[in-house]
Amino acid sequence: MRDGKGFPLAALLAGTLLASTAQAAEQCAQSALAEHPPAINFRVDNDLFGGAQQDQGYTNGAMFTLVSPNLKDYTDDPCLPRLARWTNRxxxxxxxxxxxxxxxxxxxxxxxxxxxxxTRSDLIRDDRPYAAALLVNFGYNARSGAHLRTTQLAVGMVGPAAMGKQVQQAVHSVLGDEKFKGWDNQLHNEPVFKLVHERMRRWPAEPSTVGWGWDAISHWGGALGNLATYANAGGEVRFGWKLPDDFGSSPMRPAGENTAPTRHGRATGWSSHLFLTSDARWVVRDITLDGNTFRTSHRVDKRPFVGDIGYGVAVMRGRWKFALARYHRTREFEGQKETPVFGSFTVSRTL
Structure with missing residues (x-):
């Protein structure tokens, strides 16, 4: 059982992230854009929801996300803290x-x-490498009506410096679970980056923010970097009560789960919806399968085409939003014994 392995590392940053968000909200209080408040999301991905024989592959992820309000620009808007404006320049x-x-x-x-x-401490040559990635992401979204463009830059480390072994073993010790014995075979330290760009379109352009309704969101784009390089396309369909004015409820999408600019804000009272999402990728590089870029390391023969299907439910009330999703992925490399299945849970709150 892998429940919550990302919590220890994420908790170390919670205070800093909340303080930064509070500072940005105070600076933005007098802005005309304050009606679209900033938000904070916390997401946990885990193979716990995959059932039997799913203790493998992408086993756990945790991410904190800070979302700015709508901005007049990226370098001078008072809704952004000073550090963010400096970074954007x-x-x-x-x-x-x-x-x-x-x-x-x-x-x-x-x-x-x-x-x-x-249980094995030797190198398992016919299975994927041990790997951990520790990443910081900067994302920029731009919207015109039913169209959205999003660009994200992720930078970080893969290897022992990403502290995957320490995080996993610490939590397994607390929970009394068996430890993974093969972390000495993980990928070597390597600085990594990934530049992601996606474009989205929603039908109909105006969602049913009152009463029952549905919408569909298409996406296409790709990524470039030594962390991952791919081209992708897919879509999402939603049906429910008071659909949000955004571009998808899948937290795995770059502009999904309460991160895109909004025109009308959130609906009053309770709202909820179901969603079904898909994504197909032509993968040129994936460091977690291909191994290190400049050093010899463990690697497997990845499959060039990978697909995901996900489904879930989102519930909103006041400033809070909760989303629970489950994903089924095709096999990612030759000889993979099981098709990956994992779940994702997101808590979001506007400030």
């Missing part, structure tokens, strides 16, 4: 322009990847 090439609305996100997270057999 160095990333101006990533900023979209010429759109009706825009916002920024910042996130910090960790992901863990393990083979199936936790």
């Amino acid at each position: 160095h990333l101006e090439r990533l900023h979209p322009g010429g759109f009706e609305q825009q916002n920024m996100i910042f996130s910090f997270g960790q992901g863990l990847f393990t083979p199936t057999d936790n």
